[in-house]
Amino acid sequence: MKLTQEQFDATFAAPMRRLPQDAEPPFNFWPYFDAIPQDDFSGHQFPGEVTYVYEHPSGKFLHVLVNSEDPNVFLAIVLDMANRCVLGHRLLEFSSEYGLNKAD
Numbered sequence: 001m002k003l004t005q006e007q008f009d010a011t012f013a014a015p016m017r018r019l020p021q022d023a024e025p026p027f028n029f030w031p032y033f034d035a036i037p038q039d040d041f042s043g044h045q046f047p048g049e050v051t052y053v054y055e056h057p058s059g060k061f062l063h064v065l066v067n068s069e070d071p072n073v074f075l076a077i078v079l080d081m082a083n084r085c086v087l088g089h090r091l092l093e094f095s096s097e098y099g100l101n102k103a104d
Helices: 005-009 030-034
Strands: 050-055 061-067 073-080 085-093
Touching (some): 005 085, 030 073, 030 085
Antiparallel strands (some): 050 061, 073 085
């Protein structure tokens, strides 16, 4: 499910804790990723690599940021840890959200 900004924000709380890059995912979320409609990618390409994973302070959610070809664009897949399922996804375009340019 494509999350609205409000739905995504409800899964975020400070301080989110970055997990080590070699941390194993709690379950296989790639079938969910593979089923996301191409329109949700807004023209970006996602090679299926993950550099950043952040854990909600309560441990309730994980934000898995799938890398795109643009270093400032990620697809956040939100994992619901209690139910061991994918809650949804949201495209994060830091270039437009935070005024970054592609060279940053």
